[in-house]
Amino acid sequence: MKHSRITGTGSYLPDRIMTNAELEARVETSDTWIRDRTGIAERRIVADDETCADLAVAAASQALDMAGILAADVDLLVLATCTPDRVFPSTACLVQHRLGMREGSIAFDISAACSGFVYGLDIANRFLMTGGAKRALIIGAEAFSRIIDWDDRATCVLFGDGAGAVVLEPSEQPGILSTHLHADGQYEDLLKVDWGVGQGYDRLTPETGTVSMRGNEVFKVAVRTLGRIVDETLEANGLSKADIDWLVPHQANIRIIQATARKLGLPMERVVQTVQNHGNTSAASIPLALDTAVRDGRIRPGDLLLLEAFGGGFTWGSALIRY
Numbered sequence: 001m002k003h004s005r006i007t008g009t010g011s012y013l014p015d016r017i018m019t020n021a022e023l024e025a026r027v028e029t030s031d032t033w034i035r036d037r038t039g040i041a042e043r044r045i046v047a048d049d050e051t052c053a054d055l056a057v058a059a060a061s062q063a064l065d066m067a068g069i070l071a072a073d074v075d076l077l078v079l080a081t082c083t084p085d086r087v088f089p090s091t092a093c094l095v096q097h098r099l100g101m102r103e104g105s106i107a108f109d110i111s112a113a114c115s116g117f118v119y120g121l122d123i124a125n126r127f128l129m130t131g132g133a134k135r136a137l138i139i140g141a142e143a144f145s146r147i148i149d150w151d152d153r154a155t156c157v158l159f160g161d162g163a164g165a166v167v168l169e170p171s172e173q174p175g176i177l178s179t180h181l182h183a184d185g186q187y188e189d190l191l192k193v194d195w196g197v198g199q200g201y202d203r204l205t206p207e208t209g210t211v212s213m214r215g216n217e218v219f220k221v222a223v224r225t226l227g228r229i230v231d232e233t234l235e236a237n238g239l240s241k242a243d244i245d246w247l248v249p250h251q252a253n254i255r256i257i258q259a260t261a262r263k264l265g266l267p268m269e270r271v272v273q274t275v276q277n278h279g280n281t282s283a284a285s286i287p288l289a290l291d292t293a294v295r296d297g298r299i300r301p302g303d304l305l306l307l308e309a310f311g312g313g314f315t316w317g318s319a320l321i322r323y
C-alpha cells in the first residue's frame, strides 16, 4: 500500500443547546462580548446520563456508514479525549466493544488536548503505512462540560461537548500527504486541568477538577504558533498558499481562525467555521468541522485541505490532506 485516505466522516452533538443568554444569567458576561471576542453563539451539553463513549460511538457509526464498511472491518481505533469515561479501561476499549469491532483489534486513547485529533490521524496513518493495521477509526470526543467551572466566566463561555470521527483506508491515490506534530511542556500552567489520580487523593478536589486558562496569553502563542505550522506544512510539501482549497482549523476562537486565514491569504469563504454552533469542543472540533463541510457538499473529492490545531500542553499540529 502506498497511501491512506479518509473514506468516511461523522459527527455528533448532544441535543441540549446552551445559548449565550443562558450564560448571561449565570455569570457576568454578555452575548455581545462572547460573540465579538470568540464568535461563539451557542454550545452543546451532554445529558446527565451521556458520556464521552456515547458521543464517540454516535460519531464513529456515521463515519463507518459513509465509508460503507462495518466496525468489524476496522482493526485500529484511536480515540483522542481529555474527558475519558474512566481512568481505565480506555474509552477506546469501551467504544471498540460497543461498535462491534473484532476482539483483539487495537484500541487506545491519546491525550493531546485540543490537538488530539491531529495526533490521532498522524498515529493511525503511520500504522497503515507500515502495515500495522489495515483500516482505522480516528475519533475526537469530549464531554468537556464535565470539567468546566460554571462560575468562571473566563472559561465557561468557551467550551462545549461533541464528537467527530473519520475512517482511514488504504488507497492507490495520495490522501494524507503529511502530518506535523509538536509539543512544548513549558506552558503547562497557561491552560490546564490540575487534577489527576497520580498526584494523590488529597489533590482531587472539585476546585482542581476544572479547566483554568490564561486566555490572552494562550491566544498570543496560538496565533504565532499556528502561523508557523502553516509555513512548515506548505514547505514540507513544496506547495504555496494558493494551492490550499480549504482550511479546517481547530474551532477555539473565530479571531484565531481569522488570523490563520489571513496568514494563508485565504478568504473566509474557504475556511470551515463551526465554532459559532458548538464552541471549543477540544479534540472533537476538527473532525466536527470536517464532517460538516463534507456533508454540506463544500469539501469535494480532490480538494486540498489544511487541518491545524493548538491546545493544552502546549500541543499543536497540522495535516495536509487530498480529500
Ligand code: UT7
Pocket (backbone or CB within 6 Å): 028, 029, 030, 033, 034, 037, 038, 114, 153, 154, 157, 214, 215, 216, 217, 218, 219, 222, 252, 253, 256, 280, 282, 310, 311, 312
Ligand atoms: O483550544 C485551546 C486553545 N485555547 C484558545 O486558543 C483560547 C485562547 N484565548 C482566547 O480565545 C481569548 O483570549 C479569550 C476569548 C479567552 C479572551 O479574549 P481576550 O480578547 O483575550 O480577552 P482578555 O482575556 O484580554 O479579557 C478582556 C476583558 C477583561 O476585562 P478588563 O480587564 O479589560 O476589564 C476580562 O476580565 O474581558 C473580560 N472578560 C469577560 N468579559 C465578559 C473575560 N471573560 C469575559 C466574559 N464576559 N466571559
